[in-house]
Amino acid sequence: MQSLNRKLFRDLLTLRGQVIAIVLIVACGIASLVTMMSTYNSLVLSRDSYYSEYRFADVFVQLNRAPNGLVDQVREIPGVGQVRSRVVETVTLDVPGLEDPATGRLVSIPETPQPMLNDLFLRSGRYLQPGRLDEVIASDAFVAANQLALGDTISAVINGRWQSLRIVGTALSPEYVYEISGTDLLPDNRRFGVLWMGRSALATAFDLDGAFNDLALTLTPGAREVEVIARLDQLLERYGGLGAYGRDNQISNRFLADDLAGLQVTALILPVIFLGIAAFLLNMVLARLVSTQRDQVAVLKAFGYSNLEVGLHFFQLVMVVVGLGAIVGIGLGQWLGSSFTQFYRQFYQFPAVQYEAGLGLLLGAVGVSAAAALVGAFKSVAVVVALPPAEAMRPEPPASFGPTLAERLGLQRFFSPAGRIILRNLERRPWQAGLAIFGIALAVAILVVGRYLSDGIDEIITVQFETVQREDITLTFNRPLPGRVRYDLGQLPGVQRVEPFRVVPVRLRFGHRSHLGSLTGLQDPSTLRQLIDADYRSVPLPTDGLLLNSKLAEILHLTVGDRLTVDVLEGARPTRQVPVVALVDELVGIATYMNIDALNRLMQEGPTFSGAYLQVDRAQIQPLYQQLKQTPAVAGVAQRETALAQFEDTIAATSGAMNAVVMLFACIIAVGVIYNAARIALSERSRELATLRIIGFSQREVAVILLGEQAVLTLAAVPVGWGLGFALSWLLNQSPAQNTELFRVPFVVSPGNYLFAFGVTAVAALASGLLIARQLRQLNLIEVLKTRE
Numbered sequence: 001m002q003s004l005n006r007k008l009f010r011d012l013l014t015l016r017g018q019v020i021a022i023v024l025i026v027a028c029g030i031a032s033l034v035t036m037m038s039t040y041n042s043l044v045l046s047r048d049s050y051y052s053e054y055r056f057a058d059v060f061v062q063l064n065r066a067p068n069g070l071v072d073q074v075r076e077i078p079g080v081g082q083v084r085s086r087v088v089e090t091v092t093l094d095v096p097g098l099e100d101p102a103t104g105r106l107v108s109i110p111e112t113p114q115p116m117l118n119d120l121f122l123r124s125g126r127y128l129q130p131g132r133l134d135e136v137i138a139s140d141a142f143v144a145a146n147q148l149a150l151g152d153t154i155s156a157v158i159n160g161r162w163q164s165l166r167i168v169g170t171a172l173s174p175e176y177v178y179e180i181s182g183t184d185l186l187p188d189n190r191r192f193g194v195l196w197m198g199r200s201a202l203a204t205a206f207d208l209d210g211a212f213n214d215l216a217l218t219l220t221p222g223a224r225e226v227e228v229i230a231r232l233d234q235l236l237e238r239y240g241g242l243g244a245y246g247r248d249n250q251i252s253n254r255f256l257a258d259d260l261a262g263l264q265v266t267a268l269i270l271p272v273i274f275l276g277i278a279a280f281l282l283n284m285v286l287a288r289l290v291s292t293q294r295d296q297v298a299v300l301k302a303f304g305y306s307n308l309e310v311g312l313h314f315f316q317l318v319m320v321v322v323g324l325g326a327i328v329g330i331g332l333g334q335w336l337g338s339s340f341t342q343f344y345r346q347f348y349q350f351p352a353v354q355y356e357a358g359l360g361l362l363l364g365a366v367g368v369s370a371a372a373a374l375v376g377a378f379k380s381v382a383v384v385v386a387l388p389p390a391e392a393m394r395p396e397p398p399a400s401f402g403p404t405l406a407e408r409l410g411l412q413r414f415f416s417p418a419g420r421i422i423l424r425n426l427e428r429r430p431w432q433a434g435l436a437i438f439g440i441a442l443a444v445a446i447l448v449v450g451r452y453l454s455d456g457i458d459e460i461i462t463v464q465f466e467t468v469q470r471e472d473i474t475l476t477f478n479r480p481l482p483g484r485v486r487y488d489l490g491q492l493p494g495v496q497r498v499e500p501f502r503v504v505p506v507r508l509r510f511g512h513r514s515h516l517g518s519l520t521g522l523q524d525p526s527t528l529r530q531l532i533d534a535d536y537r538s539v540p541l542p543t544d545g546l547l548l549n550s551k552l553a554e555i556l557h558l559t560v561g562d563r564l565t566v567d568v569l570e571g572a573r574p575t576r577q578v579p580v581v582a583l584v585d586e587l588v589g590i591a592t593y594m595n596i597d598a599l600n601r602l603m604q605e606g607p608t609f610s611g612a613y614l615q616v617d618r619a620q621i622q623p624l625y626q627q628l629k630q631t632p633a634v635a636g637v638a639q640r641e642t643a644l645a646q647f648e649d650t651i652a653a654t655s656g657a658m659n660a661v662v663m664l665f666a667c668i669i670a671v672g673v674i675y676n677a678a679r680i681a682l683s684e685r686s687r688e689l690a691t692l693r694i695i696g697f698s699q700r701e702v703a704v705i706l707l708g709e710q711a712v713l714t715l716a717a718v719p720v721g722w723g724l725g726f727a728l729s730w731l732l733n734q735s736p737a738q739n740t741e742l743f744r745v746p747f748v749v750s751p752g753n754y755l756f757a758f759g760v761t762a763v764a765a766l767a768s769g770l771l772i773a774r775q776l777r778q779l780n781l782i783e784v785l786k787t788r789e
Contacts, residue, residue, distance in 0.1 A: 021672035026325025028665035029274035034333025036267030038357035056174035057216035064240025079223025085212035125169030142193025186646035443670035444721020447757035452729035456745035471613035478635035483607025494620025500609035521599030545581035
């Protein structure tokens, strides 16, 4: 086999340009798979380890007030393991160096450290000292974002009274891996933070001595969550329970799970496309190699090499390419995977992130690549094995020649001799032309897919923050306030328009399906908060009935006209049957809307508001903030501009970083595909091109013939690639990761996306053309024209 090994080395050297291009494509496929899957696996491992070590609860519930003795009754519910009762309150914070008000969530902890559910990882400082009522441990991200230090104080409105809180430590909790308030959709660590405070101090401040308003518990092995939740809701109903929910619906865990699901889907789809292109190219290269080595194959068989040995020789070429691609891809994938895992730490509050690219993943990536390459090369190798020596000794039969379609139509006079040659070659080799077009089209499609997610994120930003949310500031109150508050808000500095809203916690039921959420009442007409349909047109607010988010309608399996059972979890807790009169299509979150007057009637109350949307004069924003900080009734202040910045810093940043890598790989693949197509054409037609040079064609004319043919193929491939890219983007858009409760990525492929794909393809074609033109100038006419006899 030494002779075959030497031949293999010579073939690799001869085909080095094409081999490098294919190695890079294989490396991109392996690197993308290793990068995304190792990042996913590492984040899942870090999450699961953190949840287990710090005892993340399985079920959560908030309520108005219940005596501590009720905890024993909760423990007696079948399936309940550990139980932790807490006092949890939301307050307004005045943070040094922060102009606008911040929101703090005060969570009670024991005065002395002890193991507990949702335990704390103390990042810096110390635990609380007994008797120090003003000491708090703050969330690490909040302290870092506001550049606070241990010993600094922040002011809070606690139960209507100003109080200074001193930070003695920073910590993390598995309950706030994704640190977000219940009213926002994205983290804003400057304006929202968690403060852990001694149980007795917090209970005393909010008149909850001997009572609690928040409960967390774990389930015993084999327990059914739905049954425990039902029993828990029944027990806590009289105490103002707002509906228990499992870990899957806990906001931090849900955000994290959706992000990881999206990463997993991307890791499974894009590498398959990359490796499919590599398999296709290997098939093209081997087919060309076989056609140019017919005589060598015949000699090998004549000297006694078996079909198996000859076939393995060509498979060795495939495996060398895959092996080189694997070495580059695994190294690049591990480096990128480790970098991305650390990158995600700025969004997910883990004590530590363990990067892991397991041997199974690496072997799997190489195995998938090898399988794809071998499948792509199988047909060409089969042709080699089936070739009889006597037939292989003969040159390939010449192509049949005849008038082309353009010549039969009399159009040849409109073309130069070089143009007629190009048309003849394309028409007489339709399968070759078709395969070349398909290969280039795949590269164009990858570029379209790579930009698709960016288009979707841009569309979310445009629709949500320009069409839907038109308010400058959203205020939320710590309790429902009477209708006269809207006039008080109108007197605040800089306030130009006030649109109050009412939010009521509800459980929505339709058949055997249910959803725990909230019902939002808006005034009619509502100009600061628009409701839109699938075509982004404004949906009028009816005088009665519900407007349901289309994603929520999908979850509950209902349509317009169905009657939805609404269990109100506040006040008198009425249950009503309310018709669904229309669907709205917000891209962020899922919500249910109602006319605010109809909601007040449903609640059997007068005009009552939970908050308000404000349009303000930006020139008076500072005095407005100062007054809001000192208003005890205000629980939270959110800015639309801040929400947009949050979105860009989280969803857009994480998607953008991964998209940048995908786009880099897509560009490499596009260059590799186009260069291979041109290089194969030169190899297959070198004899013909040399003949043209001998009979008088200039070097420039010969280059125009070859490169002009490639230009025609590339131009023909671009619209095909656009269509394939559109289809692949649509398939990716249908994945569950693109359609979650938190946000839906709209299917948008912008004209700029197509122009970008065309631009990269054109640059790749031009660069490949320059390389091929250089090789044409170095063509040895005597060597090429030697006849294989």
